Amino acid sequence: MTRKLIPSLRAAAALALALLPGAALAQNGAAPKSNGDLIAKGEYLARAGDCIACHTAPEGRTFAGGRHMPTPFGTLFTSNITPDPETGIGKWTADQFYGMMHTGRSPDGGLLYPAMPFGSYTKVTRADSDAIYAFLMSVPPVRQPNRPHDLKFPYNNRQLILGWRTLFFREGEFKPDPNQSAEWNRGAYLVEGLGHCGMCHTPINALGGNSESQAFQGGLIPMQNWYAPSLTSNREAGVGDWTIEEISDLLRTGVSRRGAVYGPMAEVTYNSLQYLTPEDTRAMAVYLKSLGQEPPSPATSTVPRAESSLLLSLGKTVYDQHCAACHGAQGQGKPPHYPPLAGNQSIQMSSAVNPIRMVLNGGYPPGTAGNPRPYGMPPFAQTLSDNEVAAVVTYIRTSWGNRGAAVAAAEANQLRSAPLD
Template sequence: MKRLHVLIRAALAHLLALALLAGAMAPAAAQKAPARESQQALIERGKYLAQAGDCIACHTVPAGNIFAGNRAMPTPFGTLYAPNITPDIKTGIGSWSADDFFRMMRTGRAKNGDLLYPAMPFASFTKVTRADSDAIYAYLRSVPAVRQASRKHELRFPYNNRSLLVGWRTLYFKEGEYVPDKGKSVEWNRGAYLVQGLGHCAMCHTPINALGGSSSAREFQGGLIPMQNWYAPSLTSNKEAGLGTWEIQDIVDLLQKGVSQRGTVYGPMAEVTYNSLQHMTDADVRAMAVYLKSLPADRPVNADPASAPARANIGQMHAQGKRVYDLHCASCHGGDGRGMPPHYPPLKDNQSITMTSSVNPIRMVLNGGYPPGTRRNPMPYGMPPFAHAMSDGDVAAVVTYIRTAWGNRGTPVAAGEVSALRAATVE
């Protein structure tokens, strides 16, 4: 009996020792295990990513319920309407699973298998990781559900036949997640992921052909935004029409602040800055700038000094343009075209002024505009419209002047170009 008692005590002591050992090891094991992201943190990260993707721009009618859809998107093929992506079961994505949402992001197919029209930038969103897709899904599930049926698209025949999208996808869609370049820095890869993926910058800043597609060979070389009559400038290192002479900080300021020492955002880009880029972290915006600054130069535009005088047509139109400029423009932009940045942008060596297309400076003279009010520039300075005060000839002359003065190498502008834009803007 005594021996049995000794054995029991020994066994109990051994069990106690094991328990103490396990207790001592538990904290260390817990420290090694990755911490699971809380649901609230996931939602907040998803909100940030949804802002990076500027989802609100298409899926929210101005002054309407967020993400309730039905915002019209005019295209050369007819009008598309963005769908409701609130968590409403019947009219939104309330019945979608995270898998359904990711499949849509990666493949450009709706839950029911329908091919999406490429106004939805799935050609860029395909690069988004599963983790980021799940975070965006979690955020969209957290916003107020809105019972609002999505309007049917109003596309002309034959573009209303979704089966034609198979051919478009064959030509212009390459499915697959972004693959980091091991030869580049972490910062560069982060910028590339944001610019190529959620930012879908190439969608506007790449020339678009008659089929609504774009060539990867001309990516980021700039292009006219269909139906909007704005030209998205080149983001390449082209010194004449791109970012070749820009400092990283100038790019950061333009993206995040809306104004910089080199230029100011107006038109569609102002909306991107307001809805999206101003909300992004300094690190992410800088990463985007680092990536953009690294893009190779495309073919120079208007870079032949010998032909500049012939293109400039510095005759009567140039003299008329200078008179108009001195009267209406010099007080802000300076007689030397250097402006007073960041509030009054320079016109000398301003790529948006001298690039091949003259649509942007014509629109600014006609309609004026304001950069967006942002956290870093809450009270922006604007430019008044001059459509009421200038004839088409005056506008053509002053735009020709700013495109050719101070060493600028832009081409002259005809009054007919002004007339066409004036009519399109009124419509």
């Protein structure tokens, strides 16, 4: 494992967004004193909503769209949200922009596909919507026509979205809970609304929808083959026994003494969460810690005992050779740079997708202001066989008091061809 500086994708312009005056305005809800203040507030809120992640294609112009988004139903292409009057949203009014955010319909009444998280954005207040609109109207316009979606039949019929909306969409702004603190309500607003955390951390069914009764219970992210862990289970990413500071640190910097973020969550931290104020990430931590925490359930192995014993023996050999130097002979790690594996919830989840992918593909936490030189893990896909990957993951999941289940070589083989982005 090597130490490496990850270059910023958006250089100084991205860093300049960190804590503009609008950040404080967004935090305390004060009315902007000028159009400049409104734009700054909108800039901060657009970061909180991670708009740049979808509406900016790799190597593309900021907010010009064109990013392809593979789904089980075909490929969607994100839209141009720069103020270009012909190909972007330059002719939209603030009312129309709020209508799109709140109802999931374009100004002409067209139905948006739910890959645009209007199920969460409907909770955004009118004041915050107006601020985001003001910011988007201030960015450089880009003349770039929107690409048509490439969806399979019958999903290319937008009228089918009416049925989806009936099942899964509930329109309405966020309503503060009078029984909770202002800090808790701010965190709930960010997590459930602008942050749209439920888009990944809630199980998605065959229709591409989810149920409020399963909110934040975790699930496999379609097409990406990463598992977004449950936020309500202490056997996954539940944070019931984390401190508020540990949760807030992980959100804002990507690392803490309890672990680090990788994969899709690293992108969220890089593009969005690192730019939030400490007050806002603390509010999110307060809300997340309040979610009902399910007690851990015992793991069950799907691998026969004799084969499991062989896996453990081979796994220890692989671990001692490739992993112990950074993560410690007893899995204690060297936090925050090399996460501990002993007692690590993400290692012991029922789904072994994430630890298998980390062994195969390696990765880095995001480069953030709080962790500008992240330590990374090299890929072992070209070094280890499927049997060796399964063995070392099994060893890590079942050693040092960990209670994860054994994994099979077939699982490692299946994930070798998983997309890297």
